[in-house]
Amino acid sequence: QVQLVESGGGSVQAGGSLRLACKRSGYAGSTYCMGWFRQAPGKEREGVAGIYTATGSTTYADSVKGRFTISQDTQENMLYLQMNSLKPEDTAMYYCAARVGLCGDGWSNGMAYWGKGTLVTISS
DSSP states (O other): OEEEEEEOOEEEETTOOEEEEEEEEEOSOSOEEEEEEEEOTTSOOEEEEEEETTTOOEEEOTTTTTTEEEEEETTTTEEEEEEOSOOGGGOEEEEEEEEESOOOTTTTSOOOEEOOOEEEEEEO
16 A cells, blocks of 8 residues: 655745645555645646656646646655745645556546645735
8 A cells, every 4th residue: 555645835925936745655566657636625626747656757737837847756755746936826735646557648537545635825
């Protein structure tokens, strides 16, 4: 089994930056599709950014392209989300998620493991 623990959320003003971190522990396979998701009150959960751990290949939602960067530290089993130029509409609970295998098209579907989330609040 895999456990995921997020950290790094908080409150910042619009235009600011935050860096989220996710620690992965346990084992379910040698490679993972991992990602960051967010859910704002009254809205559906959205896949923000994904990464295939074996190659570092990344994918982003259009709403965050050019502002957010997903990265990993494979030695420490850490996943990061650097968020710049934050907007009030980025306010949400952010979750780290993972599943064994490739990302590819539809990467945000079928995540098997989820963290409990970290809250990000952006004020205008």
